[in-house]
Amino acid sequence: MSVIERLTALEILDSRGRPTLMTTCRLASGAVASASVPSGASTGAAEALELRDNDSGRHAGLGVLRAVENVCEAIDAAVKGKDFAEQADLDSFLIDLNGTANKSRLGANAILSVSLAFCRAQAAERGAPLYRHLAEIGGLTPRLPQPMINLFSGGKHAGGQVAIQDLQIVAPKAKTIRETLQAASDVYRAAADRMRANHGLRLLTADEGGLAPPFASSRDMFIEAMAAIEAAGYEPGDDVALTVDVAASHFYRDGRYHIDGEALSSAEMVGLIKQWRDEFPIVSVEDGCDQDDWRGWRELMRRLKHSVMILGDDLLCTHPRRIQRAISEGAANSLLLKVNQIGTLTEAARARKLAADAGWQAVISARSGETEDNWLADLATGWAGDYIKVGSITQSERLAKYNRLLYLEQYEGLSL
C-alpha cells in the first residue's frame, strides 16, 4: 500500500550548468523522498523526449519549467490519493496519462523524476535500502558492478578535437570497488602528469570529468592511455584494460564515418575498430557504428563478438523493441542501460530483463549531464549490472555514485 499524497518539483542545475528536475514524492504514510534526473549530450534519435521550455529568454531555451509544472499540476492531480501497490502500477499509470509513444506530452524527464522519487519513497516506507528495493523490482540478486571509468574524452563530450567520444579503463583483476578506484586514480594522475608535461598546460576536463588533450588522432588517445597505465605501474590488459565509446552516430554523415580526416565506409570503420582491438587491450566497444547502420553492427559482431563486448547505446536507446531487433539480427551482445532514454523504471527493467534473457552483459550508465544524486549506484547494484559507467573519478556528481558503491561494499556486505 503506497498512497501518494503529494508531488512537487523544482528546476535545479546539472553538472554542465543546465536545468534539470528534482522531484519530491510524499506518501500518505509520511515517507518522503526526492530524486533528480540526468540529461545527455550525445543523445540517440530513438530516446524518449526530454521536455524543455524552448523559451530563449531563460537558460538559452533549456529551462524545464514546463516539466516542473507537469509534475506539480497534471501528474500530481492524477495520482494524488491513489494507491500504487508496486512500481509497475505507477509507471503504467504514468505511461497512460502521458498517452504518446515517446513521452512527449508530459516529458520523459518529468515522468522519470516521478518514477524515481516514488521508488525511493516506497523503499523508505518499506524500510529497505534503495538497491534492495530495486533488486525486488527487477527480480534480480544484487551484486556490485565493475566500474568503467572515464580517462579521456573527445567528440561531443569535449571540443571534438578527436572523433572518439570516451575512452575508459576497467580493472579486471581488482577484487573490490576500493581497489578499482585506486587503480583508476593512479592512472588518471599519471595521464594528467603526462598531459601537463607534453602540452604545458593545466588540462581542462570534459563533460564526464575526463581529460581532453588535443590528440592528433584516435590512435593517439589509445597510445596515451597505454602510456599512463604503464607510468602508473600497471600491466596494460592484465591489471587495467580499455573500453571505448566510439559514439559513431555523431560523426556519421552522408553514409560515411568522418574520423581522423578520412571518410570511411561502414566496412572500413569496422576494420579500423578491429585494428584498435588488435593493437590495444580493448574489452568493450560501444556504438562502433551509427544508430541506424544495422548492417555495420552485424559486421562488427561477426568480426569482434568473441573478443569484446559489442555494446549498444544510441543503437538501442534502452528500448525493448530495438533490443529485440538487435537480438534477432545479431547486431550487439551487450546493453548500455540509461533509464532516461526510455523514461520509467519499469520499462528499463523490461529492457534489462530482455537483454539478460538473451545472455547479454549490461552496463548501467550515467549521462554527461548529471547531478549529485546517487540513485544510479543503487540501480546498478540492485539490477546486478556487469558494469557501471559514471564518468571520471573527478567531479562530485560522478563521485556521488562511486562513493555510494564504496559505502555499499563496506556496510551492506556486497561484492563484485
Ligand code: PGA
Ligand atoms: P550522453 O553520453 O550522456 O552525453 O548522451 C553518454 C554516452 O554516450 O554513453
Ligand code: ZN
Ligand atoms: Zn554512449
